[in-house]
Amino acid sequence: MDKKIKVMTVFGTRPEAIKMxxxxxxxxxHPDTITPVVAVTAQHRExxxxxxxxxKIKPDYDLDIxxxxxxxxxxxxxxxxxxxxxxxxxxxxxxxxxxxxTTTFAGALAAYYHQTPVGHVEAGLRTxxxxxxFPEEMNRRLTGCIADLNFAPTETSEANLLAENVPPExxxxxxxTVIDALHHTVQDAFSFDDDRLKQVxxxxxxxxxVTTHRRENLGEPMRHVYRALRRLVNEFxxxxxxxxxxxxxxxxxxxxxxxxxLRNVKLIDPLDYEPFANLMHRAHIILTDSGGVQEEAxxxxxxxxxxxxxxxxxxAVSAGTVKxxxxxxxxxxxxxxxxxxxxxxxxxxxxxxxxxGDGQAARRIIEAxxxxxxxxxxxxxxxxx
Numbered sequence: 001m002d003k004k005i006k007v008m009t010v011f012g013t014r015p016e017a018i019k020m021x022x023x024x025x026x027x028x029x030h031p032d033t034i035t036p037v038v039a040v041t042a043q044h045r046e047x048x049x050x051x052x053x054x055x056k057i058k059p060d061y062d063l064d065i066x067x068x069x070x071x072x073x074x075x076x077x078x079x080x081x082x083x084x085x086x087x088x089x090x091x092x093x094x095x096x097x098x099x100x101x102t103t104t105f106a107g108a109l110a111a112y113y114h115q116t117p118v119g120h121v122e123a124g125l126r127t128x129x130x131x132x133x134f135p136e137e138m139n140r141r142l143t144g145c146i147a148d149l150n151f152a153p154t155e156t157s158e159a160n161l162l163a164e165n166v167p168p169e170x171x172x173x174x175x176x177t178v179i180d181a182l183h184h185t186v187q188d189a190f191s192f193d194d195d196r197l198k199q200v201x202x203x204x205x206x207x208x209x210v211t212t213h214r215r216e217n218l219g220e221p222m223r224h225v226y227r228a229l230r231r232l233v234n235e236f237x238x239x240x241x242x243x244x245x246x247x248x249x250x251x252x253x254x255x256x257x258x259x260x261x262l263r264n265v266k267l268i269d270p271l272d273y274e275p276f277a278n279l280m281h282r283a284h285i286i287l288t289d290s291g292g293v294q295e296e297a298x299x300x301x302x303x304x305x306x307x308x309x310x311x312x313x314x315x316a317v318s319a320g321t322v323k324x325x326x327x328x329x330x331x332x333x334x335x336x337x338x339x340x341x342x343x344x345x346x347x348x349x350x351x352x353x354x355x356x357g358d359g360q361a362a363r364r365i366i367e368a369x370x371x372x373x374x375x376x377x378x379x380x381x382x383x384x385x
Contacts, residue, residue, distance in 0.1 A: 005373050007034050008092035010083065010111075012041030012065075012103030015292050017051035018273055019122065020098050022180035022362035024057050030366065033375050039086050041079050041103045042066050050272040054185070061086045072102055072135060079106035087114045094119055094149070094369065100140035108143045120147035121365065122176065124157030125312040132216060132310050133291070140312075149372055151365050153295075154315050154355060154385070174364040175383035178295050179357030182277060186300070190278040196266045197242070197275070202282045205240040205264075206340065208232075209283035211290050212307060213246040221327035222251065225287070225307055226258035228332035233264050236340060241265045242279065285339050285346075287332070294322050295356045303349035305335055315355035319385070320348055355385040 007027055011020045017040075027036035039061040042048055052059070063082035065075065079102070087095075087110060095111040097104045098121040108118045120143050130138050144150065150166060152158040153176035161171050192198055200207060210229065212222055233241055245255050245267050259265050271279065277296065280286060286297045289307040297304045298321035306324045316322035325335045339346045360383070367380035 003375070004033055004035060005093040005369075005375065006037060006090065007094055007096060007369060008037040008039060008086075008090060009096045010039045010041070010103065010107040011098055011101075012043035012048065012063075012079070013101050014044055014047035014051055014273065016098045016101055016103065017048050017055075017057075018181050018292070019177045020096070021051060021055040021057060022177045022184065023096065023121065023365055025055065026362040026366045030370070033370060034366070037061075037090050037092060039063070039083065041075075041082065041107070043075055043079070043101060043103045047270075054272070054274050075102040076106045079103055080110050083107060083110035084113075087111065087116060092116060093373065096121055096365075097143060098122055100125070100136035100143070102135065102139060105139040105143050108146045112146045117148040118143075118146050119149040119151060119365075119369065120144060121151045122153055122157075123147060123150035123171075124152040124159075124161040126160045127310045127312045129310060132308075133312075134215060136291075137312070149368065151361075151368065153357065153361070154383075156315050156318075172364065172368040172380060173382045173384075174368070174380070175357030175359075175361035176295050177357070177361040177365070178292060179299050179354075180359050180362050181273075182296055182299055183359045185274050185277045186281045187278065188281075190275075190281075192275055192278070194268055194271070194275065196268050197279070200240060200242060200266065204238070206236075206238055206284040207282065208239060208241045208336070209279060209286045209288075210241055210243040211246075211286075211288045211293060213248065213251060214289040214308065217289050217307060217327060218248075218250055219254075221307075222254050223258060224327050224329040225332050226255060228329045228336070229265075229287075230259060230262060231333050232336055232340075233262060235337075237264075239264060239340065242283070243267050244270045244276065244279075246270065285336065287336065298322065298352070298354045299356060301350050303339055303346060305332070305339075307332070315385070319355045320352040321350075321354065323349070353385055358383060 038059045040059045045066040065078040094117045096119045097107045304322045364380040370376035
């Protein structure tokens with residue numbers, strides 16, 4: 001092995017970019033031992049570009065695959081074809097993919113076809129139901145079958161991998177890189193550009209931040225959630241709901257029917273990562289069906305009510321920072337109201353220990369790669385909550 005290795009990062013969506021950006025920046029700190037190569041698929045175009053600008057990352061390769069009405073078949077085949085050419089040209093020593101997107105699985109499979117080692121960042125998350133979430137659960141399981149190095153964010157993720165007979169020496173518990181990204185992004189003096197956010201009285205109002213986008217929640221489940229929110233905002237004068245509404249027309253239609261025109265409800269367009277992270281920082285409670293928010297909000301001391309029946313991130317549920325509440329209208333209302341009226345219940349969630357990271361995950365991942373390639377003598381330290 002030469003004294004320098006080529007490490008290729010592959011990602012294509014905003015969540016991947018947020019969590020891979022700290023790794024890209026960390027790779028750049030090792031010019032004597034690492035040649036970094038960044039390949040993006042642009043599975044999400046605009047949202048990906050927002051993150052690249054924020055972290056000042058210029059990709060070496062941009063497949064630019066996004067197309068209107070794209071299907072999972074389209075994404076998978078375009079990523080495979082595009083990365084075939086990139087891998088043939090660059091011949092990296094290892095390819096790093098993140099999490100559970102279609103880019104993740106297709107990127108890992110392309111590397112496997114080139115007999116190139118794969119490092120899986122955020123490895124070991126599981127719900128146990130291959131259709132929840134869809135297609136993410138199978139994307140991460142299949143990527144795990146290919147991966148040579150597994151960067152598990154928590155001990156729970158490590159346990160999942162060990163239960164699947166993944167060799168222990170290939171697993172590194174690193175913490176989650178999303179905490180690294182938050183440390184880079186959240187500022188107490190941050191100023192919002194969005195005119196509607198400028199109108200929010202964060203010091204006087206208790207802001208409930210809401211996000212919904214999961215396929216399994218489309219239709220009546222979402223409608224039930226929004227009706228609970230409507231009841232809450234009519235009951236509490238000091239509560240304001242801020243809702244960055246997903247661009248999916250099916251989501252927008254239901255949101256406007258149930259929440260449009262209500263006082264103390266601000267329906268805004270989706271936010272770039274930087275303002276969204278700072279909005280989380282200023283929110284009082286967060287209601288979401290997102291996976292990433294379940295990791296980010298606990299690091300900011302925010303109670304999270306998850307609008308799902310299962311989660312691949314059980315650590316925060318065990319720690320008490322996150323609670324699964326599903327989408328039943330009565331339950332969404334009751335659980336949110338409890339946090340508004342019961343100070344002790346709120347404090348228990350807000351002050352629980354964040355189980356996801358300490359801002360050092362990217363460092364541990366790079367140290368693990370160097371250790372694997374015999375460019376470092378010591379195995380990296382283990383993240384423990």
